[in-house]
Every structure is written in structure tokens, then in C-alpha cells.
Amino acid sequence: MEPIQAVKGMNDILPDEIEWWRKVETVAREVLESFGYREIRTPVVEKTELFSRGIGESTDIVEKEMYTFPDGHNKWLTLRPEATASVVRSFIQNNLQANPLARKLYAIGPMFRRERPQKGRYRQFHQIDAEVFGVEDPMLDAEVMFMLRLFLERLGLTGVVLHVSSLGCKECRASYRDSLRSFLEAKVESLCPDCRRRLNVNPLRTFDCKVGGCKEAIQGAPILLDAICPACADHFQRLREHLKELGVEYMVDPRLVRGLDYYTRTTFEVITDRLGAQNAVGGGGRYDGLVKELGGPEVSGIGFAIGMERLILLLQQEQGLAARTPDLYVATIGEAARGKGFLLAQQLRSIGLETEIDYENASLKSRMRRADKLGAKLVVILGDDEVSRGEAQIRDMAEKTQESLPIASVAERVRTILGK
RNA sequence: GUGGGUGUAGCUCAAUUGGUUAGAGCACUGGGUUGUGGCCCCAGAGGCUGCCGGUUCAAGUCCGGUCACUCACCCCA
Numbered sequence: 499m500e501p502i503q504a505v506k507g508m509n510d511i512l513p514d515e516i517e518w519w520r521k522v523e524t525v526a527r528e529v530l531e532s533f534g535y536r537e538i539r540t541p542v543v544e545k546t547e548l549f550s551r552g553i554g555e556s557t558d559i560v561e562k563e564m565y566t567f568p569d570g571h572n573k574w575l576t577l578r579p580e581a582t583a584s585v586v587r588s589f590i591q592n593n594l595q596a597n598p599l600a601r602k603l604y605a606i607g608p609m610f611r612r613e614r615p616q617k618g619r620y621r622q623f624h625q626i627d628a629e630v631f632g633v634e635d636p637m638l639d640a641e642v643m644f645m646l647r648l649f650l651e652r653l654g655l656t657g658v659v660l661h662v663s664s665l666g667c668k669e670c671r672a673s674y675r676d677s678l679r680s681f682l683e684a685k686v687e688s689l690c691p692d693c694r695r696r697l698n699v700n701p702l703r704t705f706d707c708k709v710g711g712c713k714e715a716i717q718g719a720p721i722l723l724d725a726i727c728p729a730c731a732d733h734f735q736r737l738r739e740h741l742k743e744l745g746v747e748y749m750v751d752p753r754l755v756r757g758l759d760y761y762t763r764t765t766f767e768v769i770t771d772r773l774g775a776q777n778a779v780g781g782g783g784r785y786d787g788l789v790k791e792l793g794g795p796e797v798s799g800i801g802f803a804i805g806m807e808r809l810i811l812l813l814q815q816e817q818g819l820a821a822r823t824p825d826l827y828v829a830t831i832g833e834a835a836r837g838k839g840f841l842l843a844q845q846l847r848s849i850g851l852e853t854e855i856d857y858e859n860a861s862l863k864s865r866m867r868r869a870d871k872l873g874a875k876l877v878v879i880l881g882d883d884e885v886s887r888g889e890a891q892i893r894d895m896a897e898k899t900q901e902s903l904p905i906a907s908v909a910e911r912v913r914t915i916l917g918k
Numbered sequence: 919g920u921g922g923g924u925g926u927a928g929c930u931c932a933a934u935u936g937g938u939u940a941g942a943g944c945a946c947u948g949g950g951u952u953g954u955g956g957c958c959c960c961a962g963a964g965g966c967u968g969c970c971g972g973u974u975c976a977a978g979u980c981c982g983g984u985c986a987c988u989c990a991c992c993c994c995a
Contacts (some may be wrong), residue, residue: 503986558993562919580995609995614919616989625995658974692992758994767995778995805995831953862953865923881953896956 508619517820524624529649535602535628540584546574552583552792554759562889577610579629582801590794604628617777618808629801636733639764640740647746661751662766664734666726674725685715705753723752733763741893760785780804823873825916828855829865832882839880846909
């Protein structure tokens with residue numbers, strides 16, 4: 499029979515790497531909750547319309563990357579490609595605005611985009627996502643970035659840079675788009691086919707183009723950050739002051755363009771140079787019009803997402819794999835001892851000690867080797883000799899010391915040694 | 919969607935211009951005289967060389983196809 503393989507771009511997270519995932523999730527929860535965020539879990543599947551309306555019809559995500567399928571009865575469903583739209587939908591549907599404790603939300607889980615996989619980019623990937631509703635003051639924007647940095651620091655991640663910019667509001671972006679378009683139209687013959695198409699759809703994207711001719715053409719183009727309206731400029735200025743107060747290091751990156759249509763004003767990205775082409779570990783920004791666009795009240799919003807695979811890739815590169823080792827290993831010699839050891843192991847586990855035992859008979863030497871490989875801190879040695887005396891031996895593997903004691907007091911003694 | 923690279927043991931890699939029984943290290947299992955780990959020594963197990971076809975007396979090696987993985991474009995977390 500042919501073995502069945504996992505779907506392309508959808509990976510198993512194996513036991514050897516799971517410790518990082520748990521650590522990242524734990525630290526994320528601690529940090530987010532200390533800032534007042536509460537967890538929300540939304541379905542992985544939503545109506546397709548939620549994303550086409552929320553993210554934007556002309557975005558790559560909606561145009562060609564979504565897993566969309568019919569659900570019979572003329573309904574189209576989509577595997578969520580990002581978290582914000584779902585959280586916003588839930589915020590509106592459940593009228594969370596009325597709940598003062600539900601202004602700050604976070605979600606952790608898988609997202610799906612049908613892209614060609616490569617390093618740091620997978621078809622199923624996981625995000626830690628945070629959203630805040632109803633606060634317009636840039637103080638919050640700064641706090642969000644402060645929190646993001648704190649989170650990465652807690653994990654010991656180095657070598658990442660925070661890029662910050664402002665996309666302006668709906669109005670000033672529209673007028674900027676027009677002026678950029680007319681600037682580029684004058685040079686249309688030196689643009690690549692992709693960029694000619696972008697000219698109409700979203701001229702801001704030409705800034706991302708790596709083609710030589712486009713890079714030159716874009717030189718001297720008006721910069722969005724210089725063209726934003728006074729209110730947006732003020733917002734950005736105050737954000738920068740708050741970041742300074744908080745001691746958050748960042749660089750202004752006027753070319754930071756986010757690929758989702760809903761972003762307004764503040765945008766930011768955490769960039770690394772150690773993941774090849776996929777350099778964004780996390781990113782986000784304000785989306786002041788989105789809630790209304792999705793049928794809710796006129797409420798502002800800001801949020802960000804962290805790519806867990808990318809983050810963990812970096813952490814593994816820097817800090818290696820974290821291993822989990824048992825507290826103790828029960829090694830028995832002989833039949834009588836085997837039964838006794840089996841019972842003892844269950845008893846030790848019942849009081850919360852991570853205990854390893856083997857189910858087949860083997861030499862003590864091979865048992866000791868195995869205990870060592872597993873990294874057991876203690877080994878309980880139980881031979882027929884000990885059993886006949888009602889005793890057991892406890893060996894401390896690191897100290898190479900060994901003591902005899904009654905079987906009945908093994909559990910208590912192990913606890914004392916391990917301090918548990 | 920478009921390019922490039924790579925597929926040999928669980929992992930990392932070998933295998934003269936195509937030429938005998940496809941090797942090594944790590945990992946795994948057992949052993950090195952009574953029941954004690956790491957180092958060392960010995961032994962063992964483990965492969966339809968991704969798959970299909972072609973060229974040839976002969977293919978892991980050359981050619982075509984296919985699948986998988988991977989990197990990049992693109993896009994983004």
C-alpha cells in the first residue's frame with residue numbers, strides 16, 4: 499500500500515520541536531494577559547465574503563491564495579487566511595463593544611494560504627494575533643509595539659528590527675495614490691508588466707518591486723509618509739514620542755507597505771535578516787475603517803500578528819532545541835522486581851513525577867544506558883535482592899551517588915531530592 | 919503561477935571516466951564474565967539508490983517523464 503503523505507505545505511509539529519511551541523504560547527499568554535488582553539477562539543472556517551470584504555478584493559490573498567469551497571446550498575466558505583477579519587466579525591456579532599473587558603483580544607491558531615511553500619512560508623501556518631478596539635490615541639499604538647518587543651525579549655530573540663510607518667487615513671491615502679499614479683504614468687514605459695498592472699490596482703505596491711527599471715522609475719516618487727494629512731501626521735508624531743518615552747527602538751520605514759487593504763495610519767513590522775526571503779516575523783497596524791466596513795459600529799482598531807513558524811525557526815537557530823527529560827527511570831532486575839517496579843512506577847506517576855519504565859526485560863547495563871540517554875535525573879534500581887528485603891536503591895545520575903531505602907519511602911525521598 | 923537546486927540507511931554524507939556483494943559517521947540493539955550510565959572496544963540490525971520508462975553487455979551514476987522536498991520570484995506572518 500502507498501503511504502499517504504501530508505498535504506503540501508502543511509507540516510507536522512513533531513515531539514522534538516513541540517517544546518518551543520509550548521514555550522512561545524505560554525510566554526505569549528503571560529505577556530498579552532498582563533496587558534489586559536483576553537483570549538478568543540473563532541472558527542477556522544468563515545463565509546468567504548468576510549475575507550473578500552475585509553481584506554480587500556484586489557489583494558493577493560483574496561485573489562489567489564484562499565482555500566475556498568462550496569458548502570452546498572450556494573454557500574461559499576473559506577479557511578481563514580488571517581485572524582483579524584474573524585475577530586472583528588465576532589466583535590460585531592457578539593456586541594463585544596458593550597463588554598469593557600473585551601476591548602483587547604488575542605487569538606492563537608492556524609491560518610491557511612495556498613502559496614508555494616518555502617522557508618518560513620507554509621500553507622498552514624500559525625499566528626499569535628492581538629486586536630484592540632475603540633482606542634484612537636497613538637499611546638495605544640506605542641503600547642502595542644512595546645508589548646510586542648517585550649514578548650520577543652522574554653523569548654530571548656535577538657537580531658530583529660522594528661520598522662514603523664504611517665499609511666495615512668482613507669482620504670489622504672486616496673489623494674496620495676492619485677499623485678503617485680500620475681507620477682508613474684509618466685514613466686510607464688520603463689515599468690515591468692506587473693507594475694503596469696499595479697498602477698491601476700494599487701500603485702503603492704511598485705515600491706516593493708525588485709525589477710531594475712521599476713526601482714529607478716520609483717526614484718524621486720512622492721513618499722506617502724510626506725503626503726499624509728495634518729491629523730495623520732500628528733498621530734504619527736505622537737506615536738514616535740511615545741515610543742521614545744517607552745524606550746522602544748525602531749526605524750521609520752516610509753516604504754513599509756502592507757498587503758491588506760484595511761490598514762490605516764500606523765503600520766509596523768518586525769523584520770529579521772535570518773530567514774531568507776521571508777523577513778517579517780510579525781506585523782500589524784491600525785484599521786480604523788474595518789469594523790464599519792464589516793457592518794459594525796464606527797470603532798477604530800489596531801492589531802498585529804506574529805508568525806509562529808518563523809519565530810520558532812529563529813529561536814531554534816539561536817538557541818537550539820529544548821528537550822524534555824524525565825524525573826526518574828525505574829530499572830528492575832528479575833521477575834519479582836519487574837512486577838514491583840511496574841506498580842512503583844504507576845504510584846510515582848500518580849503523584850506527578852515524570853517516570854519512565856521499560857516493559858521488557860533487559861540487562862541492568864542496558865537499562866542504565868537508556869536512563870542516561872533519556873536524561874533521567876534519578877534511577878530507582880529494583881532487583882529481586884532488594885525486593886526480598888523490601889528495599890530499593892536510588893541513584894543520582896549526575897552525582898553518581900546511590901542509597902538504599904525501604905520501597906515504601908521511595909516516593910517521599912524522590913520528592914525531597916528533586917524538590918518537588 | 920514562474921524559475922533554479924536536490925532526491926542513496928532513521929539523520930549527515932561517500933561510491934574512480936557507467937563496471938563485482940552500494941559504504942562511513944551519528945543514532946539504534948546486544949555484548950565486553952555475578953546487578954550499574956556517559957568514554958572506549960566488539961558484534962548486530964537497518965537500503966527495490968523517490969517512482970516509471972529509455973540508452974547500454976552493464977545504470978546509484980547517462981537521458982526523458984513523474985512525484986517529493988527545497989530555495990528564489992511573487993506575496994506575506
